[in-house]
Amino acid sequence: MAEAEVAEKVRMFDIYVMEKRYKVPEGLTIQTALEYCGYRLIRGCGCRGGSCGACATVYNFTHDPTLRYGLACQTAVEQDMCVVQIPCFPTAKPSYDLKELKPTGEQVLEIYPDLATCFGCNNCTQSCPQDIEVMDFMSAALRGDFSAVTAESFECVMCGMCAARCPQGLSPYNIAMLIRRLHGRYLLPKSKHLEEKVKEIEEGKYDAEYEKLRSTPMEELRRIYDERWIEPK
Amino acid sequence: MPYPPYMEESIRKLEASRQRRMKEEIPLISSDERDMIVRKYHPDYRETGKRKLLLGPNKDETMPEELANQLEGNSRVDPDKVDLSKIDYDVDVLIIGSGGAGLSAALLAQENGARVLIATKLRLGDSNTIGAEGGTQAADRPNDSPVLHYLDTMGGGHFENVPELVWAMARDAPMAIKWLEDLGVNWDKETDGSMRELELAGECRRRVHSCKDYTGLEVMRVLRDEVRCRDNIDYIEFEPAIELIMDDEGQVAGAILVNLETNKLSPVRAKAVIVATGGLGRLHTQGFPTTNHYGATADGLAMAYRVGCSLIYGDSIQYHPTGAVYPLQLVGILITENVRALGGQIINIDGEQVACNLEPRDILASFEIRECTERHKGITTSAGNVGVWEDIPLIDMLHGEGTIARRLPSLVHKFRRFNIDLIHEPVLVYPTLHYQNGGVRMDANSATEVPGLWAPGEVGGGVHGQNRLGGNATLDIYVFGRRAGREAAQYAKEVKLGKLNLDHVRQWQKELEQLDIAKERPFSPMLLPNYARQPSDYLADLYTEKLQPGLVKLA
Numbered sequence: 102m103a104e105a106e107v108a109e110k111v112r113m114f115d116i117y118v119m120e121k122r123y124k125v126p127e128g129l130t131i132q133t134a135l136e137y138c139g140y141r142l143i144r145g146c147g148c149r150g151g152s153c154g155a156c157a158t159v160y161n162f163t164h165d166p167t168l169r170y171g172l173a174c175q176t177a178v179e180q181d182m183c184v185v186q187i188p189c190f191p192t193a194k195p196s197y198d199l200k201e202l203k204p205t206g207e208q209v210l211e212i213y214p215d216l217a218t219c220f221g222c223n224n225c226t227q228s229c230p231q232d233i234e235v236m237d238f239m240s241a242a243l244r245g246d247f248s249a250v251t252a253e254s255f256e257c258v259m260c261g262m263c264a265a266r267c268p269q270g271l272s273p274y275n276i277a278m279l280i281r282r283l284h285g286r287y288l289l290p291k292s293k294h295l296e297e298k299v300k301e302i303e304e305g306k307y308d309a310e311y312e313k314l315r316s317t318p319m320e321e322l323r324r325i326y327d328e329r330w331i332e333p334k
Numbered sequence: 335m336p337y338p339p340y341m342e343e344s345i346r347k348l349e350a351s352r353q354r355r356m357k358e359e360i361p362l363i364s365s366d367e368r369d370m371i372v373r374k375y376h377p378d379y380r381e382t383g384k385r386k387l388l389l390g391p392n393k394d395e396t397m398p399e400e401l402a403n404q405l406e407g408n409s410r411v412d413p414d415k416v417d418l419s420k421i422d423y424d425v426d427v428l429i430i431g432s433g434g435a436g437l438s439a440a441l442l443a444q445e446n447g448a449r450v451l452i453a454t455k456l457r458l459g460d461s462n463t464i465g466a467e468g469g470t471q472a473a474d475r476p477n478d479s480p481v482l483h484y485l486d487t488m489g490g491g492h493f494e495n496v497p498e499l500v501w502a503m504a505r506d507a508p509m510a511i512k513w514l515e516d517l518g519v520n521w522d523k524e525t526d527g528s529m530r531e532l533e534l535a536g537e538c539r540r541r542v543h544s545c546k547d548y549t550g551l552e553v554m555r556v557l558r559d560e561v562r563c564r565d566n567i568d569y570i571e572f573e574p575a576i577e578l579i580m581d582d583e584g585q586v587a588g589a590i591l592v593n594l595e596t597n598k599l600s601p602v603r604a605k606a607v608i609v610a611t612g613g614l615g616r617l618h619t620q621g622f623p624t625t626n627h628y629g630a631t632a633d634g635l636a637m638a639y640r641v642g643c644s645l646i647y648g649d650s651i652q653y654h655p656t657g658a659v660y661p662l663q664l665v666g667i668l669i670t671e672n673v674r675a676l677g678g679q680i681i682n683i684d685g686e687q688v689a690c691n692l693e694p695r696d697i698l699a700s701f702e703i704r705e706c707t708e709r710h711k712g713i714t715t716s717a718g719n720v721g722v723w724e725d726i727p728l729i730d731m732l733h734g735e736g737t738i739a740r741r742l743p744s745l746v747h748k749f750r751r752f753n754i755d756l757i758h759e760p761v762l763v764y765p766t767l768h769y770q771n772g773g774v775r776m777d778a779n780s781a782t783e784v785p786g787l788w789a790p791g792e793v794g795g796g797v798h799g800q801n802r803l804g805g806n807a808t809l810d811i812y813v814f815g816r817r818a819g820r821e822a823a824q825y826a827k828e829v830k831l832g833k834l835n836l837d838h839v840r841q842w843q844k845e846l847e848q849l850d851i852a853k854e855r856p857f858s859p860m861l862l863p864n865y866a867r868q869p870s871d872y873l874a875d876l877y878t879e880k881l882q883p884g885l886v887k888l889a
Binding site (some may be wrong): 128129130133136137138139140141142143144146147148149150151152153155175176177189194196197198199231232251255256257258259278279281282283284285286289290291292293294295296297298299302303307310311314315319322323325326327329330331332 | 365457459462464467472474479480482484485488501505508520521523525527529533538539546551555556560563572594628663668743747752862865
């Protein structure tokens with residue numbers, strides 16, 4: 102196919118990378134469009150699959166100044182899009198020893214006292230590329246409702262956009278991180294069968310059975326494998 | 335416009351056969367039949383795109399061309415220009431890489447008294463771990479045992495695994511899960527605290543632990559937070575290692591780091607080095623797209639090979655049977671195996687099942703390749719990619735409405751951005767480069783053949799044989815990361831380092847010159863792939879050439 106025919110088939114968009122104009126074909130993500138423009142990425146690129154939060158990007162359009170937020174690897178380019186990546190944003194990250202903490206709202210306020218200064222402007226929610234209701238989980242954090250914080254923030258990729266937009270300098274994603282850990286360690290019920298199995302293993306309950314399999318001839322091992330009982334769904 | 339009109343007929347056939355397929359059970363094939371199908375169709379057994387290594391510990395063994403080039407690459411360091419008497423960091427344990435294995439090792443090394451430095455190429459925690467959706471195996475239910483886990487893993491690996499490694503992993507698995515629970519990981523549980531566990535392909539019990547379909551992300555967030563909370567663990571981001579340093583006793587004694595933004599080199603002296611750099615997906619062996627993160631370029635393999643570590647099953651690559659093929663933006667990304675565990679079937683262009691959805695990964699990948707090549711029953715996209723359907727909506731019919739939304743939120747979210755509704759529509763899949771089964775040869779504590787060097791996680795080899803079961807990769811990294819960290823810290827207390835040198839690099843370059851291949855080989859480690867467009871060839875790649883399956887340069 103000649104390039105002219107390709108051009109007919111694929112629309113080309115004007116996009117602005119840090120205000121510099123490029124032409125890129127329709128169907129690319131912001132990330133692959135940057136590469137199409139010739140950028141070799143160092144910062145602002147991670148898993149390339151929407152899981153790591155490395156490629157947070159702010160964008161708007163020449164005809165519409167409203168800011169939007171997306172992950173560059175998950176956002177398709179559009180005509181007249183203006184993009185800037187924010188690969189890193191300074192935040193406070195206190196140290197703590199989870200073993201010494203209590204799973205209470207007071208504890209969280211002790212570590213993040215500024216949490217109480219949240220006045221509900223909702224900038225955080227509007228800036229979340231994962232569409233998380235950030236302000237809702239901040240209210241839940243203030244109420245000490247850790248289950249709600251864990252559920253609401255579970256898709257957080259910790260890109261830092263909420264902190265970048267918070268007028269109070271809070272770092273919602275770090276606060277949620279602490280609360281999820283408290284929830285996982287203290288509020289989810291412990292798994293008894295897990296504890297029992299750990300004990301059995303440490304007591305060496307399965308060692309002999311392994312030693313026996315270890316010395317079983319290959320032919321026989323294959324038979325045992327093929328005939329093993331498979332738990333029904 | 336979810337799927338283009340040319341796919342509609344095939345989707346209608348798939349929908350028409352759904353009622354019948356709900357009850358249709360295709361039996362698993364026997365271990366003998368498995369050997370036959372992988373030999374005929376699996377990329378590992380193809381002759382093309384491979385060559386023999388000309389030097390190093392695995393000389394004369396065949397490797398994928400892209401990996402062979404990295405292993406035989408030129409050093410990025412000129413030993414005459416590095417002053418090893420000026421050390422920038424002096425630590426007990428240096429950890430290269432910050433995925434699940436690296437950070438598990440860091441925490442255990444620190445707990446065992448070591449001063450730890452983590453050097454990582456991207457941000458702390460950027461790794462394949464963070465994208466792992468499926469879960470982590472551990473035999474902890476009453477009707478299960480580490481011995482059954484051992485047996486499943488051996489069988490899945492075609493009995494070519496190193497038994498001691500498999501046992502170490504199966505035995506430590508419940509302890510690793512418990513460790514993560516105590517660190518604050520929110521495992522999926524029932525209200526009484528019992529784990530909600532899935533059975534993935536090749537597993538005789540339900541033993542895969544998950545955190546919705548964000549399992550790797552949840553664990554990585556926790557490990558990263560814990561590392562940041564601890565004294566005596568430092569980390570440097572965007573500063574990968576490019577060469578190991580030896581001492582005159584033949585021990586690994588540090589590494590040379592490079593600042594990716596300023597190009598400054600920093601020598602690190604370390605009593606013990608843990609190389610935890612993960613896999614090689616971004617080498618795109620045999621032209622396949624990959625699920626791997628941006629930094630998965632086999633750095634640790636290249637560095638370890640140069641100091642004399644041999645590889646085991648270095649040519650064994652896992653092509654995950656369900657990588658996305660459409661839309662173009664998602665090519666290569668992983669459709670978690672949980673979809674198949676929940677009943678998602680693999681369907682050809684005519685609405686027929688391709689194989690049992692619970693076949694191990696290499697078997698199903700082989701069936702899909704047969705369906706799309708020899709049998710011509712695949713669906714070809716306008717970009718020239720080919721694939722088969724994975725019938726996700728079937729899950730809601732089997733388990734009740736709402737199951738897909740509840741169990742697979744991450745997946746649904748990713749496709750919704752491109753107007754594909756996975757609750758009602760299937761997804762097009764084809765094998766995608768997912769994992770390196772082999773790696774640096776190691777013992778049950780991840781110690782390599784060279785003193786002072788450990789290689790836990792994907793960079794290490796032997797535990798999975800030539801095929802890894804779902805849920806054993808994230809387990810591998812926690813178990814062997816912990817073992818390596820513990821042992822390296824202990825070793826660091828006892829070892830006496832001699833004079834640092836880079837003689838092995840001089841020797842290596844000399845051999846490349848003698849073989850007259852230095853000029854043909856690239857620099858290695860690769861560090862980052864280069865997807866920046868060489869102007870004018872991009873449209874040609876994407877649209878004008880008749881591409882073979884999987885040859886798209888995106889993703």
